[in-house]
Amino acid sequence: MDLSLNVNGRPEQFSAAPNELLVERLRDGLGLTGTKVGCDTGQCGSCVVRLDGRSVKSCLILTVSAAGSEVATIEGVTTPGGELSGLQEALRQEHGTQCGFCTPGMVMALGELVENTAADPEPPTEPEIREWLTGNLCRCTGYHSVVRGVQRACSAARAQETAEPATAAASGQEGSGR
């Protein structure tokens, strides 16, 4: 079937089999290998991408059902100059990664949380962050450093929000000290 997707702001047109998974299109068809496959059953979250803004497991979505959507992958998170997003920077500072295989999926899933709560008066609580993270498995870190990274990112996003109320961006670069 002939389809089109908008991937990281770029229009893509291709022909896809009806049973093709979105993750196959991204990795094999478009060469966007930052999205990972860690399980066959939608459990691990390594393949999370954003579909029209919502984080989804791309191994559970058929390419055809995503037709016409906006897809954001890890390759589109970093600015063209290579600058890390606020969340990526916060995770870097907290070493919220080890082997890094689950990391792209986590960045995509957590990015939604950080962005959606940036304008809230209070940042997400630790239990809320952990609840949000339940769709992503990590075997290395035990999640603590990831949670610290999200807290740092939320604080930074909030600080930026206060400083520049006009922008709703969630990419505060200046993390607060631990």
Added chain:
Amino acid sequence: MTTVTGETPLQGNGPLGQPLDSREDPQLLRGEATYVGDINLPGTAHMAILGSLVAHAKILSIETKAAEQLPGVLKVATAADFTDVMPLPCIWIPGGVESHFPPHPYGLPGARPVLTGDAVRHVGDPIAVVVAETPRQAAAALAAISVEYEPLPVVTRADEALAEGAPQLHEAVPGNLNAYWTCGDKDRTDAAIAAAEVTVDLDLVNQRTINSPIEPRGAVGDYNAVTGEYTLYASTQGPHNHRFLLSALVLGIPFNKLRVIAPTVGGSFGTKGYLYPDMALVLLLSKALGRPVKWVDTRTGLMNSTVQGRDHRQHVTLAGTRDGRITAVRATSYANLGAYPSTIGPGVATALMGRSISGMYDIDAAFCEVYAAFTNTVSLGAQRGSGRAEAAFLMERLVDRYASEIGMDPAAVRRKNLVPKEKFPYDNGLGWTYDSGDYQLNFDRAIELSGYADMPARKTEARARGKRLGVGIASYVAICGVGPSTRMSQEGMLGGTWESANIRVHPTGEVTVTVGSASTGQSHGTVFAQVAADELGIDPAQVQVHEGDTQSAPYGQGTYGSRSYSMAAPAVALTARKIKSKLIRAGAVFLGVPEDKVVYEGGKVHEEGNEENAKTFAELAMAMWYGWGLPPEIEPALDETTHFDPPDFNYPFGTHVAVVEIDELTGETEVVAYTAVDDAGNIGNPKVVLGQIEGSIVHGLGQALMEAAEYDENGLLISRDLGHYALPRAIDAPFFSLDKTTTPSPHNPLGAKGAGEIATVPPAAAVVNAVVDALSDLGVQHIDMPVTPEKVWRRLRGESQ
């Protein structure tokens, strides 16, 4: 969340010991790291493996014609296509035992063929492979291969496999007994137990678990017909070791015709150091087809083929006095090796476990015997904390059982029996000699930090909320720093276990460090740069680290057993010292003063007492590159290598305290507080180690509360995917309170001890001790892992296990 107390463990004024940010992180966070599944060489064909659907059967026939005719299929192969390929060997045969293995032509114990042709011995046992143009075509073709089986009876438990009349797995191994292994003094232990005032017994099941790195394994084989060289890209934690084993002992090709490259590896925890059939198959098929061949496992494939961990059934006894002095410990363990001995599985199940059973305690008599048996399950291998976690579990459960028997506080019993500080080095009577430790300091800190004294009040408070609160302690000593090659040979390891490092100083003053180890997520690039920079007195940013490619990296065994910082990092430090020593000799020439008047400090050489007469590191690097004016006894350039083989192992240790709350209505166990005080000697990068400690504890909690590889009576792995196998998620990680003590090891120049996996060793025991404590008034003396809500709920209703 975690709180960390204690001072930042700075070792000096240099970069070592500082919590530097991991330089690997930006690439990982951008999704730009290349894992094996991301490698796409031009012309790549894709391999899929047909694993057995039954656990035990004779193969009567394999029909591949239909598969061969499917679209895109390039090759279908079975065992008949690989008759000249040797079986994958097992290289750790526990020392001094009578052992039985299927044979290998080199006189080595062969483990398994690359494909099985006569019979299948576990679900997932590889029978055939398909190579096709696309992964989907290859996978689809598997379904068109028909295998005719003649079913055989199945056995999945080690103790049952050893019983009379049990199904037999290997003709060469009568009775399924791979090895009977012992350590310690049996007569002395038996006598001490017979004469004891108090003895306690436990029957324990240390359940089989699946390591579950989030990246499944994968391999790409690329044969070059012009040079006759093979290149293997694999998710491996030991590229050099795989090169040796595959070239010499499986493919029968010259060592220098095989290059192994470990790209970024997505976690391992022990599993990716093993030799698997797929690694040989991608190379053989690449040669046969004249194209690169790629294979990436699925999660279900991983669970049915990648080595699994733990799996001991044990009968254990502890003897002591009425006033709390432990006099003897004895263990009989039935270890389940699975269908074939994995690369080093037999050693893990025996030496790593058995020699560790006395833990932190000064015990007069100890003995352990292990019956290692073959069964119709996936092969057994290492798993984060392997052997040591099983040992700590049995000892720490016994200590609590003993404390309860004599009516003494479990902390007081432990405190009374700790190896005293003045007894180091301490021979534990089971084969290990502990290098250094202050167990009292460590233990007291953990007890204090956990608020142990407040537990009675907390129990009362919890009961008012309908919760039963329990507290459990577990202490441990973990053997790390494998190791001294000669010592390992006595344990039966076939292979040098030393590590090496090369340092090359470039004319511009930048430095490249190359090591034989290979990271699976431990920030080697950051930490080894810190080591070299600290020694050389330069900025870590000047140092680049390379590893993981056998063509450029010096030999090393790789990353396992928490050994990189106590094996590879010392090699880096010693190499940097060689560079410094050469710069002092050359400095005498450049500065025009005698050698004994040359001082190297702060990244430069200067004349003693005259800092004006100096040359910086960058100036020296350029001068050495030119080599002008050097006397004949000093070679130009700065390029040094060290092979580090330590005098003995190192022994990190620690004490963990778990506090659990059990819901009276549901039987659900929640870990509400967790204190860990670990001693890993001097630490290179506390930020990196913190992450490893946190991850290790959560891994251990997983075994205690939720993880189990369950086989049904037909040998089918029920927990075959992550929907049926529970891994801890973010909501399962409790509050941690962490601290450390620091006892440097005398066995390496950094004073380092293993760190990466040590905190996986005690959590299972700490949690189960806490659960038993919470249920003790119901007469509960033990509960098997995983401690599921159902099991606890039944106990709350008075049912026995």
